Amino acid sequence: MQKISDSNTQSNFGLNIKLYPKEVRYILLRKCNHLCTYCHYERASEENNEIPYNILEREIKNNKKNIDIVHLTGGEPLLYSSFNKLIDYLNKNKFTSHVTTNGSLIHTKLKQLKKITDVHVSLPSLNERNYKKITRTNNLEQVLENLCYKKINFEINFLPIKSIHNVLELPKYIGFCKLNGIKSINILEMESNSNDLVSYNAVRDLLKKNFGKLHEETIIRHNHPVDRIKIDGINIHLCDIAMYPNKICSNCNMINTCNEGIYHPRMFYANNKVVYQICGIRKKFSSYLEMQKEYSGNFFYRRRI
Numbered sequence: 543m544q545k546i547s548d549s550n551t552q553s554n555f556g557l558n559i560k561l562y563p564k565e566v567r568y569i570l571l572r573k574c575n576h577l578c579t580y581c582h583y584e585r586a587s588e589e590n591n592e593i594p595y596n597i598l599e600r601e602i603k604n605n606k607k608n609i610d611i612v613h614l615t616g617g618e619p620l621l622y623s624s625f626n627k628l629i630d631y632l633n634k635n636k637f638t639s640h641v642t643t644n645g646s647l648i649h650t651k652l653k654q655l656k657k658i659t660d661v662h663v664s665l666p667s668l669n670e671r672n673y674k675k676i677t678r679t680n681n682l683e684q685v686l687e688n689l690c691y692k693k694i695n696f697e698i699n700f701l702p703i704k705s706i707h708n709v710l711e712l713p714k715y716i717g718f719c720k721l722n723g724i725k726s727i728n729i730l731e732m733e734s735n736s737n738d739l740v741s742y743n744a745v746r747d748l749l750k751k752n753f754g755k756l757h758e759e760t761i762i763r764h765n766h767p768v769d770r771i772k773i774d775g776i777n778i779h780l781c782d783i784a785m786y787p788n789k790i791c792s793n794c795n796m797i798n799t800c801n802e803g804i805y806h807p808r809m810f811y812a813n814n815k816v817v818y819q820i821c822g823i824r825k826k827f828s829s830y831l832e833m834q835k836e837y838s839g840n841f842f843y844r845r846r847i
């Protein structure tokens with residue numbers, strides 16, 4: 543992995559990236575078997591439409607030369623009715639593929655998930671009571687069991703939430719990852735007016751308290767910079783979900799970001815139409831190229847720590 547220069551690592555807000563992002567998040571459907579308290583707008587508003595498979599394949603195929611990473615999300619992407627077919631297509635056409643899932647249905651899709659480059663599992667707590675409070679399900683045991691499958695390349699997505707003090711569980715997460723051969727924990731921060739979210743500094747303090755001096759660096763991952771702390775061989779990526787003071791859509795005030803904390807365009811299907819958008823407040827486009835034309839240049843940025 544390539545390190546970026548010190549001048550970049552030292553900068554504060556607003557790193558402009560001149561490269562148009564090559565990752566698109568496909569919101570396959572809005573349906574989900576969880577009901578997380580932190581669920582972002584991808585699950586809410588708009589019509590609850592699945593992207594018809596033929597349309598999805600057409601979109602991916604048409605933009606093949608522009609897209610390096612196909613990121614499947616939802617709702618719960620494992621509930622997508624053509625999931626198996628889609629993974630076979632991506633695999634056959636050698637796409638780098640990412641999936642973000644709540645992890646509860648992994649055991650039903652093992653064969654396909656083995657073909658995916660990175661499977662990101664959202665895991666808000668290792669404690670049953672907290673897990674239930676946040677996801678409003680009893681699926682923790684199943685998720686943990688699923689995370690033991692060694693042949694899938696898992697990463698854990700972790701959102702520090704004040705009311706359940708889950709940040710205190712981080713050392714346990716690191717132990718869990720070591721035990722199960724999981725290499726990365728992506729810490730998603732929500733910097734906001736909400737009282738229930740924890741800052742990076744609190745995460746850092748906790749890690750320092752438990753592991754002593756931290757080795758921190760900024761690396762290039764999937765062509766983008768990401769801040770990383772390495773502990774016991776586990777990569778802890780500090781990511782952003784930026785929040786705005788006012789509501790930006792019917793449900794929330796968050797702007798969706800990828801693992802590296804950079805806004806990635808998303809594609810979804812609403813009112814029988816394909817929609818491309820870089821986030822909930824920006825203009826909607828009917829094609830990737832139209833969107834690319836409008837935003838080519840420096841619209842991508844992330845908050846630096």
Ligand code: SF4
Nearest residue numbers: 574576578581617644
């Ligand atoms: S698993 Fe994801 S899509 Fe489902 S409710 Fe939770 S945050 Fe929302």
